[in-house]
Amino acid sequence: MPIDNPTHAEPTELMATKLRERSGFKREVGHHDDADLDLEAATFIESQASRIEALEAENARLREALTPSGDTKADYMGEFSFGITLSAGGEEDYRRMVPWTTIKEIMAAILARSALTPERPKK
Numbered sequence: 001m002p003i004d005n006p007t008h009a010e011p012t013e014l015m016a017t018k019l020r021e022r023s024g025f026k027r028e029v030g031h032h033d034d035a036d037l038d039l040e041a042a043t044f045i046e047s048q049a050s051r052i053e054a055l056e057a058e059n060a061r062l063r064e065a066l067t068p069s070g071d072t073k074a075d076y077m078g079e080f081s082f083g084i085t086l087s088a089g090g091e092e093d094y095r096r097m098v099p100w101t102t103i104k105e106i107m108a109a110i111l112a113r114s115a116l117t118p119e120r121p122k123k
Helices: 006-022 034-065 070-076 100-113
Strands: 081-086 092-097
Touching: 034 070, 070 100
Parallel strands: none
Antiparallel strands: 081 092
């Protein structure tokens, strides 16, 4: 999110003003530090905007990975299995795939546990 974006001009000015106030900076006419502080504030704001964008993108990826859909079903089906040993007349080992319904329940539990959903399951 560039700083010169007109839709973000007002929050940028507000943030610059808050940074000046927080640092005890008094704006004086002709003060040589004005430009330095404005540049520092602009740099800080831009770095925070980039950080927020990265966090929002990561959040979207995590939500997508934990939301049942055709894509996640294709990714997760066959990915999880468990072994069963039957010993009637000799031991035989079988691999059973975890059903899609169970995978969706696990995804819902992870979402609830991470507080990405409003309600957490009762124990």
